[in-house]
Amino acid sequence: MQIGILGTGIVGNTLGTKLVEIGHDVKMGSRSADNKKAKDWVNSTKSPKASQGTFADAASFGEIVLNCTSGGVAIEALKMAGAQNLNGKVLIDVSNGLDFSKGMPPTLLTSNTDSIGEQVQRAFPEAKVVKSLNTIGVELMVNPQRLANGDHDIFVCGNDEGAKEQVKKILRDFGWKNIIDLGDITNSRGTEMYFILWIRLMMTQGRILNLHFQRQG
Amino acid sequence: MQIGILGTGIVGNTLGTKLVEIGHDVKMGSRSADNKKAKDWVNSTKSPKASQGTFADAASFGEIVLNCTSGGVAIEALKMAGAQNLNGKVLIDVSNGLDFSKGMPPTLLTSNTDSIGEQVQRAFPEAKVVKSLNTIGVELMVNPQRLANGDHDIFVCGNDEGAKEQVKKILRDFGWKNIIDLGDITNSRGTEMYFILWIRLMMTQGRILNLHFQRQG
Numbered sequence: 001m002q003i004g005i006l007g008t009g010i011v012g013n014t015l016g017t018k019l020v021e022i023g024h025d026v027k028m029g030s031r032s033a034d035n036k037k038a039k040d041w042v043n044s045t046k047s048p049k050a051s052q053g054t055f056a057d058a059a060s061f062g063e064i065v066l067n068c069t070s071g072g073v074a075i076e077a078l079k080m081a082g083a084q085n086l087n088g089k090v091l092i093d094v095s096n097g098l099d100f101s102k103g104m105p106p107t108l109l110t111s112n113t114d115s116i117g118e119q120v121q122r123a124f125p126e127a128k129v130v131k132s133l134n135t136i137g138v139e140l141m142v143n144p145q146r147l148a149n150g151d152h153d154i155f156v157c158g159n160d161e162g163a164k165e166q167v168k169k170i171l172r173d174f175g176w177k178n179i180i181d182l183g184d185i186t187n188s189r190g191t192e193m194y195f196i197l198w199i200r201l202m203m204t205q206g207r208i209l210n211l212h213f214q215r216q217g
Numbered sequence: 218m219q220i221g222i223l224g225t226g227i228v229g230n231t232l233g234t235k236l237v238e239i240g241h242d243v244k245m246g247s248r249s250a251d252n253k254k255a256k257d258w259v260n261s262t263k264s265p266k267a268s269q270g271t272f273a274d275a276a277s278f279g280e281i282v283l284n285c286t287s288g289g290v291a292i293e294a295l296k297m298a299g300a301q302n303l304n305g306k307v308l309i310d311v312s313n314g315l316d317f318s319k320g321m322p323p324t325l326l327t328s329n330t331d332s333i334g335e336q337v338q339r340a341f342p343e344a345k346v347v348k349s350l351n352t353i354g355v356e357l358m359v360n361p362q363r364l365a366n367g368d369h370d371i372f373v374c375g376n377d378e379g380a381k382e383q384v385k386k387i388l389r390d391f392g393w394k395n396i397i398d399l400g401d402i403t404n405s406r407g408t409e410m411y412f413i414l415w416i417r418l419m420m421t422q423g424r425i426l427n428l429h430f431q432r433q434g
Contacts, residue, residue, distance in 0.1 A: 147431050147432075203400075205430065
C-alpha cells in the first residue's frame with residue numbers, strides 16, 4: 001500500500017521506517033521538497049520503498065495518510081497537504097496538542113469540550129480521520145512486544161468503521177494485540193486528555209510504560 | 218481512628234461502611250443534622266461506630282476527613298464543614314467535577330490548567346489534601362480484589378508526604394496492592410482528566426474495569 005507521512009520528527013521517522021519494513025511504499029512529507037531530515041530518513045531506510053517530498057506530495061501519494069506533526073501545527077500542515085489530497089482517504093491522526101509555554105509538564109492546547117482529532121475532522125470533513133497511537137511513547141508504537149509481552153492497550157476512534165478496520169490492520173501488523181475501539185472521533189478527547197496523567201507517570205515511573213485495562217468478564 | 222465523611226451518596230456510603238468494618242469510628246456529614254440518607258446509612262451498618270451529623274459535625278469529628286461530595290459542590294460543602302475543622306487534617310478528596318449540562322458523556326467543570334483537587338487545596342491551605350480514589354468505580358474502591366486479583370492501579374497525590382502515607386495505609390487496608398504516588402496536588406489534573414477516557418471505556422467495555430500500568434524494569 002502507498003502511505004503518506006506528514007512530519008519528519010521521531011514519530012514520523014519511526015512509523016515510516018516500520019511501514020517500509022513491513023512492505024509499504026512510504027513518502028515522508030514536510031514543508032519543503034528538499035527537507036534534510038526527510039532525506040536523511042529516506043537514506044536511513046536503505047530502501048527504494050522510501051521517498052520524500054512536500055506535505056502535498058506525501059498526501060497525494062498516500063492511500064492512507066498519517067499526521068505525525070505536532071497538534072499545534074496539524075491543521076496548518078494538513079492545509080498545506082491540501083484537502084483534495086486527503087478527501088476520501090484514511091487520515092490517521094497521531095498528534096497531541098501540547099503547550100509547553102508554561103514549562104514542564106505541558107498543558108493541552110485544547111481539552112474537555114474539543115480535541116485535536118475533532119478539529120482535524122471538522123477541518124477536513126471528507127477525510128476519514130482515525131485517532132490512534134497518541135497514547136503510546138514512540139518506543140512502543142511499532143514495538144508493543146517490548147513491554148509486558150505486548151499485553152497492554154491501544155485505542156482507535158473515528159467516525160468511519162471501514163477506516164478504523166484499516167487502521168486496526170496496520171496496528172496488528174505492528175504487533176498490537178489489544179486494540180480498543182472507543183467509538184466516534186469525539187473520543188479523541190479522552191485519549192488526548194489522558195496525556196496529562198501519562199506524562200506524570202513517565203516523569204515518575206519511567207518512559208517505557210503503557211496502560212492495560214483489567215476488565216471483569 | 219475517627220473519620221469524617223462529607224456526602225451521603227453511594228461513594229460516601231460505600232467508603233463509610235468499609236471504614237466501619239475495618240474498625241474505624243465514622244461520622245457521615247450532610248447539610249442538615251437529620252438527613253434521612255445519613256440516618257439510613259447509620260442504621261445499615263448496625264454498628265455503634267457509625268454516626269451522622271452536619272458537615273461541620275463530621276469534619277470536627279474526623280482525624281481524617283473524606284470529601285465524597287461531587288466536585289461541583291465540594292468547595293461549598295467544605296466551607297460548611299468549616300476551615301477550623303479541617304486545618305491540619307488529612308483531607309482525602311475523592312471527587313470528580315462533572316458537568317452533565319451538555320448530556321452524556323459529561324465534560325469536566327475544570328481541566329488542563331486546574332483541577333478540583335487543586336481548588337480544594339487552595340481554598341483550604343491548612344488542610345493536607347490528598348487526591349485519591351477518583352479513578353475507580355465505587356464497586357472497586359473498597360474491593361480491589363473483585364477485579365484481576367487486585368492487580369490494577371490506584372493513585373495518590375498531594376503536597377504532604379505524611380498525609381499521603383496515611384492515605385496509602387487506608388488503601389492497603391481496603392486491599393489495594395498497586396498504589397502509585399504521582400507527586401504533588403497538581404497531579405489531580407491528570408487523574409481528573411482521565412475521567413473522560415474512563416467514562417467512554419465504561420460505556421463500551423463495562424463498568425467493572427480499571428487501568429493497570431505495565432512498566433519496563
